[in-house]
Amino acid sequence: MSRPSIQLIRGFKDILPGETELWQHIERTAVALFEDFGYREIRIPIIEKTELFARSIGEDTDIVEKEMYTFGDRKGDLLTLRPEATASICRSYIQHKMYAQDPVRKFYTIGPMFRRERPQKGRYRQFYQIDAEIFGVEAPYADVELIFLLRTLFERLKVTDTTAHINSLGCPACRPRFKDALADMLTAAAASLCSDCMRRKDRNPLRVLDCKAPGCRETMRSAPSILDYLCDACRSHFSTVTDMLTQLRVPFKVDKQLVRGLDYYTRTAFEIQTGALGAQSAVAGGGRYDGLVGSLGGPETPAIGFAIGLDRLAEIVSLNNPAAVRKPDxxxxxxxxxxxxxxxxxxxxxxxxxxxxxxxxxxxxxxxxxxxxxxxxxxxxxxxxxxxxxxxxxxxxxxxxxxxxxxxxxxxxxxxxxxxxxxxxx
The missing domain is CATH 3.40.50.800 (Anticodon-binding domain)
Incomplete structure (x- = not known):
């Protein structure tokens, strides 16, 4: 009797000939654009010490609490398959003292990430991202450049139904006042929150803004806006971002509920949303993380970056570019x-x-x-x-x-x- 065949692990996917040509087209287009704007490729390991992600992403996030693939090695050290790239790039920036000669660096990387999420269409446990990061630039023009690059990349890939959703998350000087106002609102609305957000509202109320549960999203529509609590420096920074996006004719929407899912973000946060697959959904996102390099043991260094979901982007691009295996000449x-x-x-x-x-x-x-x-x-x-x-x-x-x-x-x-x-x- 023949033995049963071995199947894929649930939540993982083969990318087959016919699809790979489309992925290569997207990757080539992205790399050409990045290099034209002075970004250099960095390749990082897929496994890092668990502490790196716990310290950077935040222990109260769903990623760290529920989704990371973490295991002990033979020496008992906890290791994790990378759930995102930014923390690893920061670790490399610090470890190799890339800031010593010139703190201003632009990087890009393309590769797989791992999260144990519920598998569904367009979302896998091994998924792929295109990342771009800028280190050492505090000026809001870096924020604008990354959003402009995303807009340009999607145009070159003929993905035209996109809008940038942007928000400011403030800084350590102005965010505490907003957190207090948000906590008061959440206490009053506690009965309408999910069990996770009941726990989050006291430990990290900003996490509630990122909850995808329908009841919580509806409740948060009446939440205070952090834009009303920004200090003068953060307000000026955000104003320059919106002014320059308008000047560059990049469509955007100020979205007060946008916080992104990671603890390290400060000031500008953004998503690129599209209706190409029906319901409006994010195909890319990122933001500024000025305190992350310092919190990981490096010098205080402003930084900002984004990640594109390559699996979802390939699905969108395929609507106008049917997959095709190259024919022999x-x-x-x-x-x-x-x-x-x-x-x-x-x-x-x-x-x-x-x-x-x-x-x-x-x-x-x-x-x-x-x-x-x-x-x-x-x-x-x-x-x-x-x-x-x-x-x-x-x-x-x-x-x-x-x-x-x-x-x-x-x-x-x-x-x-x-x-x-x-x-x-x-």
Missing amino acids: LFIAALGEPARKLAYGWSTALGLAGISASMDFGDKSLKAQLKQANRLGADQVLIIGQSELDAGAVVLRDMAAQTQREIPVKAIVAALIETFCKPGAR
Whole structure:
């Protein structure tokens, strides 16, 4: 009796050919944009010490309390699969003293993150993010640049139904007054809060603003706005952000309930929301975290960043860009071992020249190989058998036009390179 096949872990996903080409297109577009604006790639481990995320994200957050994949190693140290990238990038910035020569740094990274959330459409336990971060810039122009980059990236990917939702979370000087006002409001409305928010309202009332429970969201519509409690410096900072976004013609909405889900945010917080998948939902978000580097043991360094949900973005982009596996430029139908040996050498030489040439390594008939060429979508088929070898010429068949011509075997690779490198040949 055969053994049962092994299936994917629940909440994880294979990204298959046809999808990967779309992901590569998104990644190439993002990388080109980032590098044009002076960002440099950083690659960080997928496993870090658990303390890094507990200290940075916040122990009262859902991520730390419920969602992290944490385990002990053989020495008993607690390790965690990264649930987000910012904390790891800060750790690297501090550990390698990147601030010593020049504290102003721009980074981007692309890769998998891990959270044990309830699996649902567009949300996985291994998910992918595109991150961009700016260190060492306190001026609000850094905030504007990141939101502008997101807007530009989505336009280049033909994702046009987007709006930036922005808010200010204040700073340690002005946030306490808002927290007191919010706590008073939550105490009065305690009966309408979920069990999690009943606990949060005393420990960290800002977390209630981020709750997704329908009852809590409805209750929080009447919550005080932090914008009414900003100090002069925070109010000026936020005013410059809104003024510059208006000047750059970036659509935005001031959203007083927007706080993001992590404790380290200060001042500007933002999300890019889209209705492309029906209900309005966030496809990217971020904000300023001026105190995070200092809290992790580095020098006091202003910083800001964002993360794009690549899984969700790929789903949106696919609406206008249907997934497609790259078709081979040429299929070589070789009949017989002598022809096959010769054809394989041609296919490798063509591959090195940037021309995709596929062939079958078995002993299929010409009819079967032509069917295979059709399945692969090859527009051109090169036919070589013993008779072609004896004649010193092979047949190049155009499958769409149903025409064919002969090409001498001598110098055939050069002839094919010339054919396929002509404008419009591929």
